[in-house]
Amino acid sequence: MEPIISVRGLGKTYAGGFTALKNVDLEIRRGEIFALLGPNGAGKTTLISIVCGIVNPTAGRVSASGFDIQRDYRMARSEIGLVPQELATDSFESVWATVNFSRGLFGKAPDPAYIEKLLRQLSLWEKKDSRIMSLSGGMKRRVMIAKALSHEPSILFLDEPTAGVDVELRQDMWDMVRGLRESGVTIILTTHYIEEAEEMADRVGVINRGELVLVEDKHTLMQKMGEKELSLHLPEPLQTVPEILADLPLTLSADGSQLVYRFDIKSSDTGIAELLRRLNDANIDFRDLHTRESSLEEIFVGLVKGARQEQQAQLTKETQE
Numbered sequence: 001m002e003p004i005i006s007v008r009g010l011g012k013t014y015a016g017g018f019t020a021l022k023n024v025d026l027e028i029r030r031g032e033i034f035a036l037l038g039p040n041g042a043g044k045t046t047l048i049s050i051v052c053g054i055v056n057p058t059a060g061r062v063s064a065s066g067f068d069i070q071r072d073y074r075m076a077r078s079e080i081g082l083v084p085q086e087l088a089t090d091s092f093e094s095v096w097a098t099v100n101f102s103r104g105l106f107g108k109a110p111d112p113a114y115i116e117k118l119l120r121q122l123s124l125w126e127k128k129d130s131r132i133m134s135l136s137g138g139m140k141r142r143v144m145i146a147k148a149l150s151h152e153p154s155i156l157f158l159d160e161p162t163a164g165v166d167v168e169l170r171q172d173m174w175d176m177v178r179g180l181r182e183s184g185v186t187i188i189l190t191t192h193y194i195e196e197a198e199e200m201a202d203r204v205g206v207i208n209r210g211e212l213v214l215v216e217d218k219h220t221l222m223q224k225m226g227e228k229e230l231s232l233h234l235p236e237p238l239q240t241v242p243e244i245l246a247d248l249p250l251t252l253s254a255d256g257s258q259l260v261y262r263f264d265i266k267s268s269d270t271g272i273a274e275l276l277r278r279l280n281d282a283n284i285d286f287r288d289l290h291t292r293e294s295s296l297e298e299i300f301v302g303l304v305k306g307a308r309q310e311q312q313a314q315l316t317k318e319t320q321e
């Protein structure tokens with residue numbers, strides 16, 4: 001299937017000379033939820049802003065639903081809804097007027113039935129006559145989503161959709177975003193909350209210092225990069241890992257009550273059978289054992305740290321040369 005968004009060799013150097021994006025290639029599949037993860041200043045907003053036609057790229061091409069975002073700007077833009085980070089909207093207007101006005105900005109004929117459906121879907125119908133200023137933060141955010149969807153785009157960008165939203169509301173937001181996907185909208189979100197990506201995304205892209213360092217199916221990523229931990233609870237705490245087991249990837253918990261064994265999920269031989277045999281030989285007993293997989297957060301921190309170390313090593317090499 002044709003990707004709904006195609007980004008090729010995208011680069012952005014701002015007027016001051018700062019390069020925010022370097023040679024980014026990315027394809028977004030129709031109907032997916034794609035999470036773009038990256039530390040502050042990585043280039044997430046720059047990437048979104050280029051796709052939405054707010055910032056001009058200095059290199060590369062982007063198309064949305066087959067339309068070139070520069071050559072066919074209007075057509076491309078009409079395919080896209082953007083919910084920016086800041087909640088900026090006219091607070092004296094009613095929800096109904098605000099959302100209808102947004103639709104008009106895209107040159108679309110009024111369609112009260114569609115707007116009603118949208119407001120109902122976003123649980124805003126009861127509030128349609130309320131002024132925006134009287135709404136709670138969570139509702140205002142939903143109004144921003146309604147505005148972004150008012151012209152019936154097929155792609156929705158959510159820039160940090162749950163920044164500053166409490167845990168309970170975050171769950172509501174996630175349910176709602178899933179509902180939007182069910183209705184056929186492709187969703188691209190940026191987030192600092194790894195749990196958000198873990199919870200919702202089909203695929204994850206990691207951006208670091210303007211480079212897309214990885215794009216992967218979420219489950220594959222967690223399998224591929226993940227390690228599993230096997231913790232053995234000891235009846236008697238140990239001071240150190242016994243000498244006889246020193247060649248194994250074992251660590252001792254701070255209080256000495258658990259031996260922690262790390263193994264690679266994708267490896268065919270986890271080495272657990274060998275571990276248990278060696279523990280037996282060493283007369284080390286354990287009360288129970290449990291396993292834990294690394295979270296997306298651990299994988300992400302590891303990736304960004306790895307990329308940084310590589311860059312530093314490269315820089316040191318260059319300065320030495």
Ligand SMILES: Nc1ncnc2c1ncn2[C@@H]1O[C@H](COP(=O)(O)OP(=O)(O)OP(=O)(O)O)[C@@H](O)[C@H]1O
Pocket residue numbers: 014015016018019020038039040041042043044045046047
């Ligand atoms: N108009 C601009 N002129 C110069 N530099 C800019 C401009 N806009 C952004 N930058 C720089 O480009 C880099 C990437 O910024 P961007 O906002 O895309 O990052 P981000 O990943 O969205 O960060 P955050 O998670 O903090 O929102 C930053 O170093 C930023 O300072």
